[in-house]
Amino acid sequence: MAARFNPLEADARWQKLWEEQGTFHASGEGDRPRAYVLEMFPYPSGRIHMGHVRNYTMGDVLARYRRMNGFDVLHPMGWDAFGMPAENAAMEKKVHPGEWTRSNIDTMRGQLKRLGFALDWSRELATCDPDYYGHEQALFLDLHEAGLVYRKQSEVNWDPVDMTVLANEQVIDGRGWRSGALVERRKLSQWFLRITDFADELLDGLGELDQWPDKVRLMQENWIGKSRGMKFRFDTMPSDETESIQVFTTRPDTIFGASFVAVSPDHPFAAEAANRSPAVAEFIARCKQGGTTAAELETAEKLGLEIGEVLHPLDGGWTLPVYIANFVLMDYGTGAIFGCPGHDQRDLDFARKYGLEVTRVVAPSPEEAEEPIGDEAYTGPGRLVNSRFLDGLTAEDAIREVIARAEAEGWGEGTTVWRLRDWGVSRQRYWGTPIPIVHCGACGPVAVPRDQLPVVLPEDIDFETPGNPLDRHPTWSEVDCPDCGAPARRETDTLDTFVDSSWYFIRFASQPADAPFDKAEAERWLPVDQYIGGVEHAILHLLYARFWTRALRRIGKLDVEEPFEGLFTQGMVTHLTFQDSDGKWLTPDEAESHGGPVIRGRVEKMSKSKRNTVDPEPIVDQYGADAVRWFMLSDSPPERDLEWSEAGIQGSWRFVQRIWRLAAEEAERGSSTWLGEGDDLALDRKVHRAIAAVGANIEALAFNKAVANLYELTSTLEKAPASPSRSRAVETLIRLAAPMVPHLAEEAWSAMGRDGLIAQAEWPAADPALLVEEDVTIAVQVNGKLRDTLAAPKGAAKEALEEMALASEKVIRALEGKAPRKVIVVPDRLVNIVA
């Protein structure tokens, strides 16, 4: 038996065997309990990075652990294969996006396989495959038929050089991130999904997701942004021809503090005014200039232009000026507000600038009723003042009162508004799922008949000229209208790639050829028991997937409420950064061999721009998959960042060899030479405590703690004398470590002469009798300070413990002759003597 574990040889051998035997295929048959373990599928960008390795190692440990615990485990892998980088590569390197993507997938699949992940590769899918996106088109049409898809004009970020729509994230300081051109706002007809129809259930559903991080639930809650308030109207002057203005407020109680009404520059009321006056039109144009970056908005000046007058709904003799104001958003609430400068900071800034009245209508105490408002609006609690029939009411009561009156008198109503907007899914790009619609001059937009799906992307495309290649393709879009047969044109937009990732976990669970999924089969696996991925998807992907699942439920396709029962967001992999004296980023290797001075920078997320990435593949070459896996689990709590270090991976390598030595030693000794030396009960207890601890920690995804448990057990075993207990314990150690270091575990398992694969072996059971301590150490405190410890049998009587504690010499000394006033005894834990 080899003195060293040789991963270079062993890893590949076991990986081949697992693959040949289909060890990790999810059966879906029989009545074993099922577990669906899923990590967010990767974008095939080229090569696996350390973040992937960490993410997939965590999921793999859980999947292997569940399998050893008797579960039928579904642990699949696929590729989020549509998206911009492929088109960029096409433009820069003159390769077809499909070719580039598929070649990346091949590379990355090979890299993943070398890490020995227990994946069911038979279910592998790529979203760029017509077999996948064709079914997505069918689902899109299902939602369309159900009225959950619609088309409307919408403003987009338009890059006039690249001739493409940009996502908000791709607009940097008002310019296209690739072209650097000033981005324009254009109105285009776009497809939308009615996610706002589900706002209430998406919000309420968060309450049930108790296996999600609070942080993510909170982020989604804020994103959905439910606000209760009142919508009401300000009537225009009887002489005006224009209609009344609807406003929304969350503070109807402050209605007597109103000093102006403001509408968005995009509001119809503003447009009307612009029609009448070039000055107004010019002002609106000015409002639309300027960037949308955080910094610019922060410092942006409040701009307003008075364009009319309206009547206060509770006092026909009270007129208020109407302004167009640049800080009012058209797509929130009604696009118009009433300004209450006393109790809203923005309104106050505006009122000061334009010399409008500032009235206090809420005061924290009666004494402060006439206290003028200074530079800060008062937004705290209090009672109403200067508010006629509302005076003296609390803000909450006043809100109810005003809404009740508005509803009774018919000028307003209590309502709820949402921050969440419908999901625009049109993208003017080639490398995505074609939207299965045909535009006919006579019939309008018509769904592509089901038997004509999938609508497949053309292969012969040209990236030489900017813009959407689909739009430019000479023939692809030319079709006959499915309804009337007249010449028509295909929709040339493709779907947002977030649509692709909104249902891939369903397709993993069930993949018939003729349908997106089989309802019953998918329902047997779903929801995903444990989903693991980066926190950067906390809102978009996870919200869209929740919506898509609920939409399918509403149309009767799938009876699942929430797609992901458990969610875990793992931290990033970070690394030191280095710069030379000119500020140029250096790789760690360059930093070492650099002649000049090198500045050690901060520890940051691995990124190409900071040049601090570490490619996993050479590390696997050098140390083997298990050492890499072990390191990914060991150093930091999984939800926090992990700093990559050479010392860390070396430590992991040493540990892998330590386990190997224990196994090799036992294997060599054989199973007969030492029999009869008797059991080592103390060792048995430690082993069973480790069984319980490692299991509990893996279930809690506290991998770093499970790792610590294994280190501790290993050290104990190294020091333990030979005995049947020790031999059993080494076997147990191998089983416990198997989910984390599977290749080593298989090798040791087979060397020790055990049958079958350890991947399919049983997880050891902790014997409850051995988990109970016989003796415990009792802490003895005097006035809360530790003075002594004493050994006592478990379950010793309080009186006995008290007596023992009072007899302690150290206690007597600490008491300095004072008599104990009180003695607190916590059984099996401590005695505290208060003097």
Add this chain to the structure above:
RNA sequence: GCCCCCGUGGUGGAAUUGGUAGACGCGCUCGACUCAAAAUCGAGUUCCGCAAGGAGUGCCGGUUCGACUCCGGCCGGGGGCACCA
């Protein structure tokens, strides 16, 4: 600006419901083996102190027999949203 999270040795981090702070790893120190080195093994490693003992979980205060843990106020770091009415 609003919301949320986190501050523990040289370092990553442990510490069921408040009950012996620093498990386990990394690093470091000393020792063994070696001509030597690597690898490996053993001992030690919160701080002050020879010791007895004292101090100690960002800072200040509070609750409690007892606080890393609970409460209030600061300071520092990170994240999310952002003119959301």
